[in-house]
Amino acid sequence: MGNINKLHDMLVGKQLSSRELAQMYIGAIQSENGRLNAFSHTTPETALAAADAADKRIASGGDIPLLCGIPMALKANISTCGIVTDCCSKMLDGYRPIFDATVWQKLTAEGAVLLGKTNMDEFAMGSSTENSCHGTTSNPFDFNKVAGGSSGGSAAAVSANLAVYSLGSDTGGSVRQPASFCGVFGLKPTYGAVSRYGLIAYASSLEQIGVIAGDSEDCAVVFDAISGRDPRDSRSVDVFAAPSRRLDSAKGVKIGIPREFYDSLCPDVAKALSNAAAVYRSLGAQLVQVSLPTLKYALPVYYILACAEASSNLGRYDGIRFGYRAQGGENAHEIARRTRTEGFGAEVRRRILLGTFVLSSGYYDEYYKKANLLRKSITADFENCLKQCDILLAPTAPTAAFRRGIAVSDPVKTYQSDICTVSANIAGLPAAAVPCGFDADGMPIGMQLIGRAFCEHTLLDAAHIFETATERIYIKNSRLGVQL
Numbered sequence: 353m354g355n356i357n358k359l360h361d362m363l364v365g366k367q368l369s370s371r372e373l374a375q376m377y378i379g380a381i382q383s384e385n386g387r388l389n390a391f392s393h394t395t396p397e398t399a400l401a402a403a404d405a406a407d408k409r410i411a412s413g414g415d416i417p418l419l420c421g422i423p424m425a426l427k428a429n430i431s432t433c434g435i436v437t438d439c440c441s442k443m444l445d446g447y448r449p450i451f452d453a454t455v456w457q458k459l460t461a462e463g464a465v466l467l468g469k470t471n472m473d474e475f476a477m478g479s480s481t482e483n484s485c486h487g488t489t490s491n492p493f494d495f496n497k498v499a500g501g502s503s504g505g506s507a508a509a510v511s512a513n514l515a516v517y518s519l520g521s522d523t524g525g526s527v528r529q530p531a532s533f534c535g536v537f538g539l540k541p542t543y544g545a546v547s548r549y550g551l552i553a554y555a556s557s558l559e560q561i562g563v564i565a566g567d568s569e570d571c572a573v574v575f576d577a578i579s580g581r582d583p584r585d586s587r588s589v590d591v592f593a594a595p596s597r598r599l600d601s602a603k604g605v606k607i608g609i610p611r612e613f614y615d616s617l618c619p620d621v622a623k624a625l626s627n628a629a630a631v632y633r634s635l636g637a638q639l640v641q642v643s644l645p646t647l648k649y650a651l652p653v654y655y656i657l658a659c660a661e662a663s664s665n666l667g668r669y670d671g672i673r674f675g676y677r678a679q680g681g682e683n684a685h686e687i688a689r690r691t692r693t694e695g696f697g698a699e700v701r702r703r704i705l706l707g708t709f710v711l712s713s714g715y716y717d718e719y720y721k722k723a724n725l726l727r728k729s730i731t732a733d734f735e736n737c738l739k740q741c742d743i744l745l746a747p748t749a750p751t752a753a754f755r756r757g758i759a760v761s762d763p764v765k766t767y768q769s770d771i772c773t774v775s776a777n778i779a780g781l782p783a784a785a786v787p788c789g790f791d792a793d794g795m796p797i798g799m800q801l802i803g804r805a806f807c808e809h810t811l812l813d814a815a816h817i818f819e820t821a822t823e824r825i826y827i828k829n830s831r832l833g834v835q836l
Contacts, residue, residue, distance in 0.1 A: 370421030374403035377423040380833040390508040392486045393436045394468035402465040420463030425518040428469040431550035440484040441474040443675040443695035453550020455578045471505030476554045480759040483699040497753040500530030507534040513833030517565040525773025527562035528785035532748035532798025539563045539571045542805045543780030545591045547582030555661035558777040568815035599813035603636035608741035612647040618751045624789030624797040642737040646730045654774035656723040663707030731779040744802040748785045752795040782808045786815045787826040
């Protein structure tokens with residue numbers, strides 16, 4: 353049984369009140385967040401008010417939603433009316449939206465209890481949560497290592513038992529990579545499965561709101577609550593109209609092993625993935641070797657497209673229309689230059705400049721147009737592979753969590769840590785990070801399951817089968833926070 357179902361039974365059975373549960377998590381955050389830095393802003397009063405409303409709802413009887421009264425968190429780029437949503441950037445310091453994101457509206461209707469907003473790389477640009485105006489988030493398993501990014505705060509909060517689940521955003525692996533680094537589950541849904549309305553944009557054609565939770569069952573519960581068509585997001589669809597094969601065992605399931613994913617893995621990750629494949633084989637799954645020849649282009653394609661879209665999306669922050677405004681400046685151009693220099697951090701400035709360059713006259717055809725053509729080839733390769741199998745098994749990252757400071761001193765090396773995750777965003781496919789081992793230092797390792805569009809439950813069922821078969825030995829929390 354997942355944590356959400358267990359807590360739901362306790363709340364409905366009156367073994368515990370929602371207020372008592374919220375107080376436990378608020379106390380844990382107050383105790384641990386100072387050294388972990390998973391939350392950029394906390395909302396204890398909001399949480400207690402929601403908990404009291406949940407208790408009244410439970411007392412009234414009737415059908416109580418599974419998420420009613422369950423303490424959770426949101427990434428700091430998901431809009432919440434009246435609550436700071438600053439993308440962990442000086443540019444949006446103190447910004448309080450006047451509307452709620454669709455996902456938060458849906459969770460509010462379920463009776464969710466919001467504990468706060470989680471730390472992230474500024475405007476979701478990064479792989480370590482070191483590019484935040486609020487400082488770095490530490491990994492709960494080793495405070496000298498990163499929690500991953502950009503949803504590092506969300507993953508660390510769930511791993512450290514400071515929230516039952518959290519929502520993050522995934523543009524190139526920003527849900528899956530930190531989930532892998534922190535030993536929890538991360539689901540990036542199919543592009544369009546979850547509304548992006550209210551998600552502050554980084555790269556609109558790539559990003560998707562996703563779920564970080566303690567196990568696959570919790571991921572499924574939250575995904576069901578937040579998915580579906582939203583008229584305010586023209587790319588969203590009704591996921592339940594699409595076929596999704598449900599698995600009750602691994603027998604007969606074809607699992608593709610794309611050989612290109614397995615280049616340049618560190619030995620501990622390679623061993624963990626080999627062991628995971630062996631588990632599925634022992635359960636009756638058929639392992640099939642497949643090939644993604646265009647995977648070698650995925651990383652440059654991703655960074656060209658993502659940075660180009662970021663250059664466009666962040667153009668509104670100019671000191672005149674939105675966000676922070678620098679002092680001085682004799683004209684609009686000078687005001688914008690000073691504002692963007694002071695308001696954006698180094699990594700955001702780097703990506704905006706790169707995006708502006710690839711969109712500029714004389715370079716558009718050479719870079720941006722070619723990247724879009726290669727995107728179609730990468731998508732076609734995935735479609736071909738998934739005709740040969742039901743799901744793909746790949747690493748989530750080539751290493752376990754790395755030490756703090758590397759992303760700042762060598763950003764290109766950090767970009768390379770995204771090599772296993774960006775392709776699913778390019779193709780718009782669902783992908784899930786699943787804990788599958790530990791390295792020699794005891795740091796978590798995650799495998800990645802990738803499936804056909806709108807087949808999230810196939811991935812989560814496959815993850816659940818693995819959890820059950822391995823007796824959940826790879827699901828170990830950090831012994832921080834609330835222990836239930």
